[in-house]
Amino acid sequence: MILLHIRCYPAYPTPPKLSQELSKNPTSYPSSSVLLCSSECKLKLSSKASFQCSCTEKENTHEASSQILSLLAVQILELIGTLFLLQWTAKPQYKFINFFKTNKLSKERNWLLAAVLGCGFLFLLVFITSILADRLIGPKAVNNPVLKEILLSSKISKATCFLVYCITTPLLEETVYRGFLLRSISATMKWQRAIFISSVIFSAAHFSGENSLQLFIIGCVLGCSYCWTGNLSSSILIHSLYNAMTLLLTFLS
Structure with a gap:
């Protein structure tokens, strides 16, 4: 210049x-x-201005792709570490493969049907709580600006977001909070109380004060689905579909 x-x-x-x-x-x-x-x-x-603008866009795209790829790598490592601990330190009933085995309860209750019903019920509850929150607290932005920037940056970022939020996150969180935590505490208390406690822990672990109520509701629905079917596949599918809908709304908003 x-x-x-x-x-x-x-x-x-x-x-x-x-x-x-x-x-x-x-x-x-x-x-x-x-x-x-x-x-x-x-x-x-x-x-010169056009060149600088082009360079800035490329840098932003590269930064967004790096962020989501790093998150994917971290979650994969966390999932591997969790599975390793469950395999070598937990009791046989808490091993990962046993969360999906067919038992008497899962034979009587279709986990796929439970997942579809649970997903619809979850969307309804989140919609109602969002309306109540808007009236009591005030409206807030629907989309996450950081997540939307990542989704709009490149096709690689979109695909990586799908892998993170629709596959690795549901697998990791459902294994920890429903497969291990809920199953462990439900052995010493009534299942309703166990779902309540595990949902509180699930909500607190996300460190999001403004979304704590919705996270608690999500934890309750996922916990009920797992307890009703005895198969972790139902809660994983609900979790995955909910995250996929959240990504879609963020992309379109």
């Missing part, structure tokens, strides 16, 4: 000699060389 200003500096201030000639002869105009220099200056400035 400095070099451009130095090279085209004569195009803006009028030199003393040219100023005297213009005052003597009002009908005289700047020479073609002066106009050419001015045009070249504008063209170079425009090209």
